[in-house]
Structure formats: C-alpha cells, structure tokens
Amino acid sequence: MKTKLTLAALLASSTLAGAAMADVTLTIESWRNDDLTLWQDKIIPAFEAANPGIKVKFTPSAPAEYNAVLNSKLEAGSAGDLITCRPFDASLALYEAGHLADLSGLDAMSNFSDVAKSAWQTDDGSASFCVPMASVIHGFIYNKDAFAELGIDVPTTEAEFFAALEAIKADGTYIPMAMGTNDQWEAATMGYNNIGPNYWKGEEGRLALIAGEQKLTDEAWVAPYATLAKWGAYLGDGYEAQTYPDSQNLFTLGRAAIYPAGSWEISGFNAQADFEMGAFKPPVQNAGDTCYISDHTDIGIGMNAKTENAEAAQTFLAWVASPEFASIFGNALPGFFPLSNTPVEMTDPLAAEFVSWRGECESTIRSTYQILSRGTPNLENETWGASVAAIKGTASPEELGQKLQDGLASWYAPHQ
Amino acid sequence: MQKPRIRWHIAVFLAPAVLVYSAIMIFPLFNTLRLALYSKVDQERIFVGLQNFKTLFMDPIWSEQFWNALGNNFWFFIIHMLVQNPIGIALAAILSHPRLRFAALYRSAIFIPTILSFVIVGFAWKLILSPIWGIAPSMLDAVGLKSLFAPWLGKEEYALTTLALISVWQFVGIPMMLIYAALLSIPEEILEAGEIDGITGASAFWKIKLPLILPSIGIISILTFVGNFNAFDLIYAAQGALAGPDFSTDILGTFMYRTFFGFQLQLGDPHMGSAIAGAMFAIILVGVCIYLWGIQTRMRRYQL
Incomplete structure (x- = not known):
C-alpha cells in the first residue's frame, strides 16, 4: 500500500x-x-x-x-x-x-x-x-543635409547654438527646432534636463540639491529656464499645440533642422528619415568648459x-x-x-556618436528622478509645467525657480 | 378578515436587478467612500477619518488644484448649457417642421458623432485643429482669415472652451433627439386650436410648444450636469492626464484619475483619489437634489 x-x-x-x-x-x-x-x-x-x-x-x-x-x-x-x-x-x-x-x-x-x-x-x-x-543619453539630433545646405557648422557653445538657430530661421527653408509644448514632458526632458547639467555641473549639483546644499532658486537651476525662454522663438508656428509625434514627424520629414532628442529616438528616426543625421551634445557656455551629459x-x-x-x-x-x-x-x-x-x-553611427560622449563628458542622470519626486507636489511633474511656462514666456525664470523651491520645501526635509 | 398574502413574485422579479445593481453600483460607490477615510502609512492602511478631505480642502497645494478643477468643470458645464442645449432645441424645432426635406438624413448626420468613441473624437479634432497638419488653418486661409487661427488646444486661455465646444459637437444629438421626440408628441389639435386663435409660426413655438417641452429640457439639463461633472474621457484623450496646458483643462475627472492612479513619477494615492471621487459624488448629489426638489416639483405640467 x-x-x-x-x-x-x-x-x-x-x-x-x-x-x-x-x-x-x-x-x-x-x-x-x-x-x-x-x-x-x-x-x-x-x-x-x-x-x-x-x-x-x-x-x-x-x-x-x-x-x-x-x-x-x-x-x-x-x-x-x-x-x-x-x-x-x-x-x-x-x-x-x-x-x-x-x-x-x-x-x-x-x-x-x-x-x-x-x-x-x-x-x-x-x-x-x-x-x-x-x-538613454540626451543631446540634439540634426539634419546634416540642412546644415550643409545652409553652411552651418555644428555648434559647441551656446552662442554658436543660438547663432545657428538664427541663421536657420533667417533662411526660412526649415523650422529651426522641432519641439512642441502640448505634451509637456518634452520641454522638461529634452529641454531642461538636456541642457541643464552644463549649468549645475552634473552629479555635483544634483547631489547638492538632494542634500539640501543648493536650492532650485540658485543661479545654476534657474539659468536653464532663462535659456529655454529663448527657444520659443525658434520652435515654429503653433508649437503650443504641437504634440510629441508631431515633432518627430516634422523632423523626419525634413521640415525641421534640429531636434532636441533623447537617444531613444535613433531607431525610429533611422527608419523614417531619408536624409543623413548627426548628433551634437548640449552646448556649453564657453568654449573649453567641461561638458556634462544626461546619461539617464x-x-x-x-x-x-x-x-x-x-x-x-x-x-x-x-x-x-x-x-x-x-x-x-x-x-x-x-x-x-x-x-x-x-x-x-x-x-x-548615430548611436556611436551619442555613446562617444561618455568618454568626453561627465555623465549624470535627470535631476528630478532620485528622491526629489517622492512627495506632493511631484517635482518632476512640476518641472514639466515650469519648462513649458519658460518656453512660452508665461512666467519668469525666477518665478519658476521660486515656485518649484516652495513646492519641494513643502515636503522635503533637507530643504526646510 | 383574510391575512394579506406575502407577494413573493415582487421580490423574485426585483431580485436580479437589485442584486446586479448593488454589486456593480452601490457596493463600489460606498466602498470608494469608505476608502477615502483611510490612508497608507508605511505599507499599512490606517483609518484617518476625514483627514483626506481636510488635506483636499485646506492644504494649499491640494485645494488650489481642486478649486481649479471645479471651476473648469463649471465652465465646461456652462458652455454646454449655453451652446449645446439651445442648439439642440433649435435643431429639433427645425427638424420637426413638416415641410423640411431630408429630415431623416440631417437627424442621423447630427446624431452620429454621439455614438463615436471619445478617443476617435479627441484624436480627430486634435488633427483638425493641428497647426501643422490640420485642415482648420488651411480652411481659414482659404477664406482669408488665417490671422484668426491660433493653436487653440495649446493656449491656456482657449483650450478648455475649445474642448467644451468639441464635446458640444459630439453630444448635440442627444438634446436634439429628446426634444424632437417631445415635439412630435404634441397633439396636432392643440396647434390647430392655437392657429384658430391666431397663434402661428414662431409664436406657436414660444407659446405652445416650449411650455410643453419644458420638462424634457429639465431632464436634459440634469443629464448634462451629471455627464459634465463625470467627464474625463475627452480631456484625457485630447490633452493627457496632466490636462495641459498648465492644468487649464483639468476637470474633476482628470484630477481624480491623476491622483488615484498616479502619473509618470507621481505614484498613485487611492485614498486621496477616493476623497476626490467622494467630493465629486457630493457635488453631483447636491446638484441633482436641487433639481429634483427645487425645480422639478415646481414645474407646471400639462395634461395632453
């Protein structure tokens, strides 16, 4: 049995x-x-x-x-x-x-x-x-054919960057930069957190913010908003209602010259665009400055x-x-x-270009992701709104910094 | 004296509806209200009484969002009442005109958007109004009015009104149908009697038809009210959960969704979400009560 x-x-x-x-x-x-x-x-x-x-x-x-x-x-x-x-x-x-x-x-x-x-x-x-x-690494993807046609060099400093945008706008064939504010996150992710690390010196500033040693009202955190405010003029008609897929299509159809990007776009763009693409890293303020990239x-x-x-x-x-x-x-x-x-x-080649920056620049991650988005109001979501407001010019950079700082300080002990 | 029989058949016939309704409507409703009285602290659900409601109404960060959403919701409702219902009544009056040709065609054409999904309506209108691919800018251009075009859905000052008008476009068929049915039920004799007394044309509408369809208009108003304060789908489909730009299209439904389920890095908070749902329920309840006791009971009814 x-x-x-x-x-x-x-x-x-x-x-x-x-x-x-x-x-x-x-x-x-x-x-x-x-x-x-x-x-x-x-x-x-x-x-x-x-x-x-x-x-x-x-x-x-x-x-x-x-x-x-x-x-x-x-x-x-x-x-x-x-x-x-x-x-x-x-x-x-x-x-x-x-x-x-x-x-x-x-x-x-x-x-x-x-x-x-x-x-x-x-x-x-x-x-x-x-x-x-x-x-994923942030930077800018550009239309190489358009740059060659207009005789523009790849910008490395902020002054060169805005000079290039101005030249594209003056020529009128291309929309200088393809980005909209309708979906909000691009303004923060491809705007603020793309160019920002050069201002707050990557990990140094990010960790200081978490530790409470720097505030969002400090120059390093407000200045990117002032730069974003200058973007609005180059984003093309009706960018306020332009969605993320709209921007992708504008660029891959060859109607825009520069696309503030995350590297995740590469495979989609390779499949869609029939012109040659290149990438440049977020421009630094003065030639020779250490560059910082968001390698998130x-x-x-x-x-x-x-x-x-x-x-x-x-x-x-x-x-x-x-x-x-x-x-x-x-x-x-x-x-x-x-x-x-x-x-x-x-x-x-485009991916190799992006990943090569890891050797030249200091890597950091998006400033709002670790610890700082734990409370209410949520700093990441607030940053979306603030970046959009900066581009549209509906609030001054200082007001935005103050608003974010107040929100963060309302729940985050190191900032109280 | 015979003892009254227990009439079992009433209970038997009511049971299915009562059971289904209780299980899928009453129970979830009260459970949501109960959930609003709890909070999660260190993975532990604890009873906090009315703390969540206090946060919602007293905490500046929460209350600002709540009042913003409520205000937007009222604006959304006002647009519907001022635009959708008068147009619906006018369309019904025109459709019921006996000499109108192709009435059935117009009736169907105007009603069809009502049966479309919100996602399709939101997407289609986003494309129509898109400053890049849309036909709205080129149509305005064709008649020389390009300067009037603006990226409406992307501007704080226009976005909510635009969405409300899209919703009106979608749902204008419902008041039209209800009023149309009410108009058709008015007996010919009354109108003929009026004609003999010299009331014809427009004055027949104002003096005879309108008083007779007032109860239907009341029902439509309350349906609009409930529908608008429960609205969520169109805003979510067109503007996303953040109800941009800058929360200018945020209504109670999207505010509740964002809070309950979370969004991007913001984690969901079912308890605060339930508190908002509770507030929505209270607002709708109060509105419906005002209508039922304040208006409907005083409304004059005519025996036809």
Missing part, C-alpha cells in the same frame, strides 16, 4: 514536473510598445534557443498608462512574471509593497557598476530589485515576487545581465545603451 502511494506520488510529481518543464511561459510587462517586433524577432528567439523549455511573451502597454496599468495588475495579482522597471521611486515603491523580488543574490548582478544599479536599489543600497538594462538610467527588469515561475524568471534575468544580451539589445535598439561593464561595440 505504502509503495503504491509513493509510486503514485512519484508519478504525479514527475508528470507535473514534466508539464511544468514543457509549459513555462514567462510574461514580460513593459511600456516599450515600440520594441515589440525587436523582442519578438531577436531577443526572445535568442533566449529561447539557449534555454529550451522556457517560452517568453512580451506584452507591452502604452508608455503613459504603464505605471497605472501595472500597479492595478499587481494589486489584482494578474501581472506578468517579469516586470520592466521604471527607474527610482516607481520601482522602489513596488519593491517596498512586496511586488518585486529582491535580486541581490543573483550572481549576474556583479556585471553592473554601482551607478548602474543605483536606480533600482533601496536608499541604503542593501537590496537590488531590478537588473539594469539600458540608459532608464530601463531595468525585475521579477514579480508572486510569480509561479521564479526559477525560469531568474534564468531569464541572469541572461539579461549577460554580455550576450547587452550586445543583442544595444545593437538592435540603437540609442538604448547597455549598462553592463562589458563595453558593446555600436554599429549604428
């Missing part, structure tokens, strides 16, 4: 295990719906070939809705096994609520520098909950703490941390630069 039972149990467990081995399907939650084909055609097949028995499904949602959708799914217990992580507090909150598993024990985490991991760690650095995947940790991937396929999910995460993934990802998605310690050779 006893043997029979054991036998049955063995049988049952082996069939169960067999079924599990054959049937493990991992679902990935992501906001990168632009990358759907890339995952389906390149990344997932490469992983499945190396790991038979594990199937992967990439199920992205719209970027603007991702956080809300993901939070609801996690609360309801219907989220996928792997979660693409937004940097900093959004993911930290998920970890603290017990939705993301602690990955500190994963061997492959040693492939990343502390800076790379910082976006997905607890404040004291004791636990890491997402494997860093990629960063943008995507990580973590594991749903309640997944039933923890083992398979960890296999996938270890693979994501490997140089093999970095190479596939970095080259398939030019503009998303892998964060792993092994450098990846970029084949795309």
